[in-house]
Amino acid sequence: MGRAPCCDKENAKxxxxSTEEDSKLKDYIEKYGTGGNWIALPQKAGLKRCGKSCRLRWLNYLRPNIKHGxxxxxxxxxxxxxxASIGSRWSIxxxxxxxxxxxxxxxxxNTKxxxxxxxxxxxxxxxxxxPPLPPFHHTPSISFSSLYKDYTTYYTTTGSFTAFEPMSSVQPGVLNNDNTTLATNSSFSHTPESLVSYMQYHPAKENFLMFGSGELSCSFSDGSSSQISYGREIKQENISxxxxxxxxxxxxDNLKFMLSHGCTNTGGEDVNQWTEKPSGYNLGKNLDHVKKLISSSSINGCNDNFIDENKTEDSHVLLLLNPLTAGVTSERFDGVRAKGEGFWIDGFDIV
DNA sequence: AAGCTTCTCAACCGCTCGCGC
DNA sequence: TGCGCGAGCGGTTGAGAAGCT
Structure with missing residues (x-):
């Protein structure tokens, strides 16, 4: 039957x-404590405030040892x-x-x-x-998905991707012990700082698409979310x-795409399903093609609730180019990079 | 000096989760 | 067991301050 009724919010100030209210609240809590019951506190303290408001005032302003400035x-x-690690979990x-x-x-x-x-x-x-990425060499044997976590991490510095969960494990040889430098057993390496720089140069918006990332789900067998679960993945089938x-x-170029919602079922099992899309989508020229690509996809077995089609309509789409699994050679990757974008193409607007 | 814009931050809102009844 | 309340949290708002023209 629940507890006693909540405080009278109608009449709560x-x-x-005011300074008077502050001192009333402070005095009361210093004398009697909160008693673990904020709802009852304002009445006892002689305040015409909601308990929630009292709690907030105490925690954010009146509590001892609060640092201002x-x-x-x-x-x-x-x-x-x-x-970067946990997103907007401010209390933590x-x-x-x-x-x-x-x-x-x-x-x-948010402000500074x-x-x-x-x-x-x-x-x-x-x-x-x-800022240039360090020299890159294609290493097809390495699953790039294990690196995505770090990209995900740094998306969050833009405030765009706050829902991603930390990776439960990192493939050996991919991150250094201190987790500060991405490194494979090839000569591919770059620092988080360089990624931050890149990501902030082209902050992620609402959605993203990804090339050549067919192994993504493998590293998330624990069922945790990956960034692919939040966006949509495009697998490029025709490397040539x-x-x-x-x-x-x-x-x-006309490309043949495979589009996936990239999700996992509740048991953590990968249920990625790929839908082939006809060639002829011209990503570089028109974002509408991409929107069309997204909206025309219908894949059974995936929870699509986290995809907001409307957001796609009015936002940029972040295109991630995965040079490792996309089968792009270093020369070709450099060719893209030389255009000043390299690793991703925000809104497909190449400058 | 006045009016407008931008910034700051305290406070509110609405949601989730856990727990009491 | 399930309903409903309270605590806690993150997102958002809006009044006042500061900066700009």
């Missing part, structure tokens, strides 16, 4: 707290690092920063830190547009056609 560089680093991030509240950190991120990072990136971009992508004008 809203808006900014500028964040230090060290705190910036911690926030960025944690945001706040737990790592004594004296800071989740609300504070959230506000700081995000812009600060962006500005740093743009400064870097003005010096070299975009795809090779044109590396040419300076190569986007006019």
């Amino acid at each position: 809203k808006g900014p707290w 500028d964040f230090t560089d060290e705190e910036d680093k911690i926030i960025c690092s944690l945001f 991030i706040a737990a790592q920063l004594p004296g800071r509240t989740d609300n504070d950190i959230k506000n700081y991120w 830190l995000k812009k600060k990072l962006m500005a740093m990136t743009m400064t870097s971009q003005s010096q070299r547009k975009p 056609n795809f090779q044109g992508l590396g040419a300076s004008n190569g986007y006019e």
Whole structure:
């Protein structure tokens, strides 16, 4: 039958707290504690506020040892690092920063830190547009999917992909022990910083498409979400056609695509199903082709709820080019990169 | 100096989850 | 066992401050 009725929200005062209210709340909690019951607290403390409001005021402002004012560089680093790892889970991030509240950190991120990072990136971009990736060599035997986690991680610094879960495991030889450098047993390596730079140069928007990532589901057998579960995956079937992508004008090639929703069932089993799409989609010229590609797909057995078709309509689509599994040679990959974009093509708008 | 725009951040809203009844 | 409440959380809002023209 539930508990006693909630506080009287109708008559509860809203808006900014007065100093009198603050001292009433502070005095009461310092004397009696919260008693584990915020709803009953305002009445006992003589406040005409909702318990929820009291809780928020106490936690975010009145609580002892709350730090106000500028964040230090060290705190910036911690926030960025944690945001990159776990996304916008502010309470967890706040737990790592004594004296800071989740609300504070959230506000700081949304108003300053995000812009600060962006500005740093743009400064870097003005010096070299975009920052070059280290030399890349094709290593087909390596599943690139294990690297995606890090890409996912750094999408989150743009605030665009906050729902991704950390990878439960990382393939040996892919990440260094300190997880700071991506490295395969080939000479392919680049730092997270370079990826941040790239991602912020072209922040992910609402959706993304991915080339050549046929092994993606393999690394997520624990059922955790991957970025593919949030976007849609395009597998390029005809490598010889795809090779044109590396040419300076190569986007006019007709490609044969396989489109997948890239999802897993509740048991974590991969239920990716690929639907062949006819060749003739011209990705480079017109985003509508991609939209068409997405909207025309119907795949049984996949939960499609997380796909928002409307978002696709009015947003950019992030195209990820996976050089390892796409079968693109380093020369051809360099050809794309030389155009200034290289690793992805935001909205397919190549400049 | 006035009016407009942008920024900041405290507070609210709405949702999920866990627990009491 | 299931309903409903409370705590906690992340997203969003909007008033006031600051900056700009």
